[in-house]
Amino acid sequence: MIQASKIIGTGLATTGNSVITIAPGNLPVLVQIQLYKVLNFKEAFYFLLDKVINSLDKVINSSLLLHKNYTTNTYNDLPIMEKLLWFVGFSDAESSFSINPKYTSDRKVCKISFMFIIELHKDDLSTLEYIKRILKIGNVRLNKEKCTYTVSNKEGIYKLISIFDKYNFNTTKYLDYLNFKKAFILYHERNKDLKIEKAEKLVAEILELKNSMNNKRIDFNMPDTHKVVITKYWLLGFIEGDGSFFISRTDIEPIFSIELTGIQLPVLVKIKEYLENNLGFDSYSKYKLKCSSSIAIRSQKARDIGKPSVLLIIKNINILNNYFIPHLENMEFITKKGKDFIDFKIICEAVYNGSHKNNNIKSLILKLSYTMNNFRLSTTSGLTVFLSKSEIDQIVNAKPTIEHLKDGRVRDINSNKIIPYYINSVYEIKIGLIVFL
Numbered sequence: 001m002i003q004a005s006k007i008i009g010t011g012l013a014t015t016g017n018s019v020i021t022i023a024p025g026n027l028p029v030l031v032q033i034q035l036y037k038v039l040n041f042k043e044a045f046y047f048l049l050d051k052v053i054n055s056l057d058k059v060i061n062s063s064l065l066l067h068k069n070y071t072t073n074t075y076n077d078l079p080i081m082e083k084l085l086w087f088v089g090f091s092d093a094e095s096s097f098s099i100n101p102k103y104t105s106d107r108k109v110c111k112i113s114f115m116f117i118i119e120l121h122k123d124d125l126s127t128l129e130y131i132k133r134i135l136k137i138g139n140v141r142l143n144k145e146k147c148t149y150t151v152s153n154k155e156g157i158y159k160l161i162s163i164f165d166k167y168n169f170n171t172t173k174y175l176d177y178l179n180f181k182k183a184f185i186l187y188h189e190r191n192k193d194l195k196i197e198k199a200e201k202l203v204a205e206i207l208e209l210k211n212s213m214n215n216k217r218i219d220f221n222m223p224d225t226h227k228v229v230i231t232k233y234w235l236l237g238f239i240e241g242d243g244s245f246f247i248s249r250t251d252i253e254p255i256f257s258i259e260l261t262g263i264q265l266p267v268l269v270k271i272k273e274y275l276e277n278n279l280g281f282d283s284y285s286k287y288k289l290k291c292s293s294s295i296a297i298r299s300q301k302a303r304d305i306g307k308p309s310v311l312l313i314i315k316n317i318n319i320l321n322n323y324f325i326p327h328l329e330n331m332e333f334i335t336k337k338g339k340d341f342i343d344f345k346i347i348c349e350a351v352y353n354g355s356h357k358n359n360n361i362k363s364l365i366l367k368l369s370y371t372m373n374n375f376r377l378s379t380t381s382g383l384t385v386f387l388s389k390s391e392i393d394q395i396v397n398a399k400p401t402i403e404h405l406k407d408g409r410v411r412d413i414n415s416n417k418i419i420p421y422y423i424n425s426v427y428e429i430k431i432g433l434i435v436f437l
Contacts, residue, residue, distance in 0.1 A: 346392065
């Protein structure tokens with residue numbers, strides 16, 4: 001057995017990063033193959049083209065299922081579909097449904113109102129205005145440190161039903177939506193002659209639905225017909241709600257994570273599958289992914305009085321820099337988390353190139369990390385010192401200290417030595433002539 005990456009002689013010629021191996025006769029050769037490599041333009045183009053064609057095919061062969069009492073303009077053009085998928089993903093993370101009975105003095109229900117709610121920090125006011133603008137329904141109000149988007153009128157709720165019936169929630173919020181929708185239809189589509197004060201059976205059914213949703217829910221079994229479907233724009237919306245870009249400051253390690261309550265494990269499993277199948281990994285990298293914790297799902301015990309949680313986490317810098325970030329950066333972030341993503345991208349590239357080993361660059365990265373996430377909020381206590389353009393440029397233009405070779409090895413530029421723990425490659429047995437270009 002000949003290991004191609006270690007032989008120098010008549011069977012192997014090397015020029016820079018190019019390797020040509022010739023195995024005499026049928027002598028087997030052990031070939032080292034790079035994992036998590038940077039996609040070249042041709043590979044990326046055809047991979048994205050295939051995804052676009054598949055997406056268009058789904059759009060052409062689908063139609064919006066509207067509730068019988070509501071009609072609207074078509075949502076089938078691609079830009080609107082992407083916005084709605086983002087909205088559903090964001091709602092899966094950030095929204096809630098509320099059923100509010102109004103009582104008479106003798107404790108009889110005389111009216112029931114229904115409300116869809118998204119509440120955010122006041123710095124994300126523009127996000128709620130964006131939602132109102134694309135849906136053309138609802139109201140936005142600002143109150144101290146919070147801003148709230150609500151839909152409570154009959155026509156607006158019907159429009160939401162038409163959207164959520166088409167693009168399902170993936171989390172168990174779907175169950176709360178079903179309760180909300182059923183109660184809403186029972187109330188608004190009852191016999192017109194039936195006054196709510198006398199509809200005791202109907203009111204009891206609506207109150208039972210109300211009392212088995214949100215924090216009072218104990219049954220989390222999804223209907224057999226429900227499927228978790230992860231799409232690119234649903235995932236972006238969900239990440240803007242529940243995702244996190246941050247840095248482990250002890251070792252300057254960029255980390256992406258999504259943390260949910262333990263009952264949402266099936267959603268994280270599907271997100272993991274989506275990432276494995278849609279970021280453009282070659283077959284070798286896919287195999288490694290499925291046999292490693294490069295994209296990991298972990299369980300965490302309950303903290304204080306909270307619930308157990310599950311965590312999807314990506315720490316592998318090759319996956320973050322070469323696959324995950326390129327997958328997200330051609331889409332538009334709507335919330336302030338887009339600013340964290342931009343900073344995260346800058347840090348990931350510096351770490352990928354080894355620039356963070358320079359003490360000056362390391363200190364700038366640490367300084368940048370203290371301007372991300374909650375440090376960015378206008379209500380943060382203390383002074384947040386943001387980097388100047390010159391300091392950002394220093395990180396972006398810093399000289400690499402490592403070189404990523406085409407066989408998956410990483411070379412220290414200063415010492416010219418291979419760094420063992422950086423290697424991302426597999427070996428494959430080849431017979432006969434082997435050529436690396």
